[in-house]
Amino acid sequence: QVQLQESGPGLVNPSGTLSLACAVSGGSISSGSWWSWVRQPPGKGLEWIGQTYYDGYAHYNPSLKSRVTISVDKSMSQVSLRLSSVTAADTAVYYCARHSGYCFGIWGQGALVTVSS
Amino acid sequence: ESVLTQSPGTLSLSPGERATLSCRASQSVSSNYLAWYQQKPGQAPRLLIYGASSRATGIPDRFSGSGSGTDFTLTISRLEPEDFAVYYCQQYDDSPPGYTFGQGTKLEIK
Numbered sequence: 001q002v003q004l005q006e007s008g009p010g011l012v013n014p015s016g017t018l019s020l021a022c023a024v025s026g027g028s029i030s031s032g033s034w035w036s037w038v039r040q041p042p043g044k045g046l047e048w049i050g051q052t053y054y055d056g057y058a059h060y061n062p063s064l065k066s067r068v069t070i071s072v073d074k075s076m077s078q079v080s081l082r083l084s085s086v087t088a089a090d091t092a093v094y095y096c097a098r099h100s101g102y103c104f105g106i107w108g109q110g111a112l113v114t115v116s117s
Numbered sequence: 118e119s120v121l122t123q124s125p126g127t128l129s130l131s132p133g134e135r136a137t138l139s140c141r142a143s144q145s146v147s148s149n150y151l152a153w154y155q156q157k158p159g160q161a162p163r164l165l166i167y168g169a170s171s172r173a174t175g176i177p178d179r180f181s182g183s184g185s186g187t188d189f190t191l192t193i194s195r196l197e198p199e200d201f202a203v204y205y206c207q208q209y210d211d212s213p214p215g216y217t218f219g220q221g222t223k224l225e226i227k
Contacts, residue, residue: 045218048217051214059215062215095161095162100164100167101149102150102167102209108161109161110161
């Protein structure tokens with residue numbers, strides 16, 4: 001069974017860059033699946049950030065596109081997220097997820113990132 | 118961009134009762150592209166229904182999804198104590214490719 005585990009700094013300075021990694025275990029990152037990042041501000045709903053295929057082809061939420069990069073490191077079996085120029089509005093739990101068709105079948109446990117000085 | 122609106126915002130019911138949750142899209146959605154999730158406090162969302170009406174692996178048959186076009190429904194036939202949670206619908210748009218979620222319905226114990 002595929003498992004996902006997010007990791008990265010829990011605190012980021014305003015105007016800095018948020019960087020998270022999602023470790024994929026129990027299966028191949030090159031299995032033909034898409035991989036996404038989804039975030040959830042405290043007490044609020046879910047927002048899709050973007051997705052990548054194992055070959056690096058990616059799509060992003062238009063509202064975040066200018067600040068987001070999602071990439072795959074096949075050697076480390078890892079999907080990464082970088083979000084630049086962060087503000088307090090980017091404070092959220094960040095989830096990585098593996099697609100199942102046109103939805104998200106497997107989720108990581110999430111990583112809380114707070115933007116504050 | 119199609120927007121998903123869920124109703125009601127909060128639903129108060131008792132165990133054993135039937136729950137009906139609504140998800141309305143601002144533009145027609147292919148049934149293949151509509152999913153439902155359950156989220157409990159401190160946990161990641163869990164996929165319940167995909168393709169509008171297909172149960173994900175391990176999901177009890179008291180959960181069912183229906184609908185087409187712009188109106189979709191998640192029904193829980195007889196509520197169990199563990200079903201009280203927040204439920205989200207989600208759609209896929211293919212032009213440009215992307216995903217959006219409804220704002221959620223909180224199902225609480227009455």
